[in-house]
Amino acid sequence: MTIDTATAQEQVLAAADALFYERGVQAVGMDAIRTASGVSLKRLYQLFGSKDELIEAYLKRRDEIWKTMLAEHVDPAKDPRGRILAAFDFLYDWFQQPDYRGCAFINSFGELGTVSPRVAELADAHKADFQRRLTELAQEAGAPDPARLAEYLILLSEGAITRSSIARSAEPAEHAREAATLLLDALLPA
Amino acid sequence: MTIDTATAQEQVLAAADALFYERGVQAVGMDAIRTASGVSLKRLYQLFGSKDELIEAYLKRRDEIWKTMLAEHVDPAKDPRGRILAAFDFLYDWFQQPDYRGCAFINSFGELGTVSPRVAELADAHKADFQRRLTELAQEAGAPDPARLAEYLILLSEGAITRSSIARSAEPAEHAREAATLLLDALLPA
DNA sequence: AGAGAGTGAGAACGGGCGTTCTCTCTCGAT
DNA sequence: ATCGAGAGAGAACGCCCGTTCTCACTCTCT
Numbered sequence: 001m002t003i004d005t006a007t008a009q010e011q012v013l014a015a016a017d018a019l020f021y022e023r024g025v026q027a028v029g030m031d032a033i034r035t036a037s038g039v040s041l042k043r044l045y046q047l048f049g050s051k052d053e054l055i056e057a058y059l060k061r062r063d064e065i066w067k068t069m070l071a072e073h074v075d076p077a078k079d080p081r082g083r084i085l086a087a088f089d090f091l092y093d094w095f096q097q098p099d100y101r102g103c104a105f106i107n108s109f110g111e112l113g114t115v116s117p118r119v120a121e122l123a124d125a126h127k128a129d130f131q132r133r134l135t136e137l138a139q140e141a142g143a144p145d146p147a148r149l150a151e152y153l154i155l156l157s158e159g160a161i162t163r164s165s166i167a168r169s170a171e172p173a174e175h176a177r178e179a180a181t182l183l184l185d186a187l188l189p190a
Numbered sequence: 191m192t193i194d195t196a197t198a199q200e201q202v203l204a205a206a207d208a209l210f211y212e213r214g215v216q217a218v219g220m221d222a223i224r225t226a227s228g229v230s231l232k233r234l235y236q237l238f239g240s241k242d243e244l245i246e247a248y249l250k251r252r253d254e255i256w257k258t259m260l261a262e263h264v265d266p267a268k269d270p271r272g273r274i275l276a277a278f279d280f281l282y283d284w285f286q287q288p289d290y291r292g293c294a295f296i297n298s299f300g301e302l303g304t305v306s307p308r309v310a311e312l313a314d315a316h317k318a319d320f321q322r323r324l325t326e327l328a329q330e331a332g333a334p335d336p337a338r339l340a341e342y343l344i345l346l347s348e349g350a351i352t353r354s355s356i357a358r359s360a361e362p363a364e365h366a367r368e369a370a371t372l373l374l375d376a377l378l379p380a
Numbered sequence: 381a382g383a384g385a386g387t388g389a390g391a392a393c394g395g396g397c398g399t400t401c402t403c404t405c406t407c408g409a410t
Numbered sequence: 411a412t413c414g415a416g417a418g419a420g421a422a423c424g425c426c427c428g429t430t431c432t433c434a435c436t437c438t439c440t
Contacts (some may be wrong), residue, residue, distance in 0.1 A: 041389085050429085127357070
């Protein structure tokens with residue numbers, strides 16, 4: 001009963017995601033991933049060459065899922081201001097997930113940022129991408145200086161992410177949304 | 191040539207601080223701290239009972255130093271608005287330190303938050319303390335709802351901290367300060 | 381039918397960890 | 411001068427990790 005390569009990969013990634021995200025990357029051994037995924041160690045190593053590669057695949061998958069969740073909140077919103085605020089609604093929903101543990105990129109960066117250039121790079125890219133998206137939304141909303149507005153909004157978002165995970169509360173998303181509306185009032189043309 | 195207990199403790203803490211902060215808590219072995227501090231393993235274990243206790247002492251020391259640095263920026267400022275903005279000047283100076291690697295509490299929480307209740311507790315306490323301080327400053331500035339203003343300011347601060355460490359730039363402190371002035375304009379009586 | 385490539389389960393290996401122990405030495409009190 | 415408490419250096423211990431290897435087995439293709 002050999003398992004399909006694609007499904008084996010997905011099983012491993014799903015198990016790695018749950019374990020890495022919950023306990024941190026270094027605290028999880030390959031053996032735990034083997035047990036959780038049901039994929040043998042041998043197969044695991046031929047699918048992903050090393051733990052480092054698996055970590056990279058984990059982060060890339062997180063990035064995809066995250067972008068999809070963001071889009072699902074932003075896309076339905078019609079007026080440009082509402083699209084920006086939808087990003088904070090997304091944060092609120094995210095924070096409420098029972099297994100929420102902050103941003104996987106921030107956490108991994110904190111663990112391995114100095115020692116693994118690849119992880120540092122992926123974290124940077126993930127955040128830069130979010131910034132790009134917010135800048136687009138700011139532009140669509142007619143902000144005179146979209147990059148500046150986006151920068152302020154990203155500070156509120158990142159702050160809400162770390163605060164919600166340490167304080168174990170979804171509230172920071174609501175506060176960030178409130179603060180964002182004040183900034184929109186100040187920086188968007190009436 | 192036996193060393194004084196107090197100075198031995200301080201040498202260990204200084205070495206642990208540098209290593210834990212740079213490489214993360216889990217990545218640093220007791221042997222590395224022994225080598226860096228010049229204090230024998232035996233002595234080290236009789237000063238601090240275990241690595242967990244040393245981590246705790248490290249975080250408590252960080253908290254003290256951090257509060258002192260914050261106070262050194264806030265105290266000289268006279269007008270209440272300037273005292274709030276001084277917090278962001280502090281962030282800017284902090285981010286510019288060559289060994290800056292983000293917030294030790296956020297990093298440690300990301301590594302050990304799920305597995306070590308003590309670390310989670312210390313991180314929470316550190317952040318709550320900062321929030322308390324900002325609330326005081328907001329109150330002194332005459333904010334109608336000091337807790338709310340403080341909450342917004344803390345979001346900007348936390349956001350600047352993580353962003354500056356991932357992007358390796360002190361700029362987020364300046365942006366956070368700008369955004370803070372906009373919020374002060376909106377929420378402080380003229 | 382039989383050879384061979386590839387499988388899963390788990391043992392094996394080399395290395396690093398936190399912690400304790402051993403051994404030798406120093407030095408202050410008697 | 412001698413005893414003993416405590417020191418430093420580092421070996422030792424038991425455990426866990428990432429990775430590879432072994433081995434019996436199961437399919438697939440000829």
